[in-house]
Amino acid sequence: MKQRRVDAVPSGLNEEQVSKQLLDETVLAGDECRARNDHQICFGRARELVDAHSFCQTRN
Structure with missing residues (x-):
C-alpha cells in the first residue's frame, strides 16, 4: 500500500495521528463499498430467483 504524505498537519494533531486517521477512513470506505456490493x-x-420462479410457473 502506498504511504500517503501530509503537507499540512491540522493544529493539535501530529503527522502520525493524521496518517492513522486517513488509514481508518480508507478502511471504512472499503467496508462500506463491500457491504454495498454484498447487498447488490x-x-x-x-431477482434471479423470482424470474426463475415466474418462468417455471408459466411453463406448467
Whole structure:
C-alpha cells in the first residue's frame, strides 16, 4: 500500500495521528463499498430467483 504524505498537519494533531486517521477512513470506505456490493449481489440473486420462479410457473 502506498504511504500517503501530509503537507499540512491540522493544529493539535501530529503527522502520525493524521496518517492513522486517513488509514481508518480508507478502511471504512472499503467496508462500506463491500457491504454495498454484498447487498447488490443479494438483491440480484433474489431477482434471479423470482424470474426463475415466474418462468417455471408459466411453463406448467
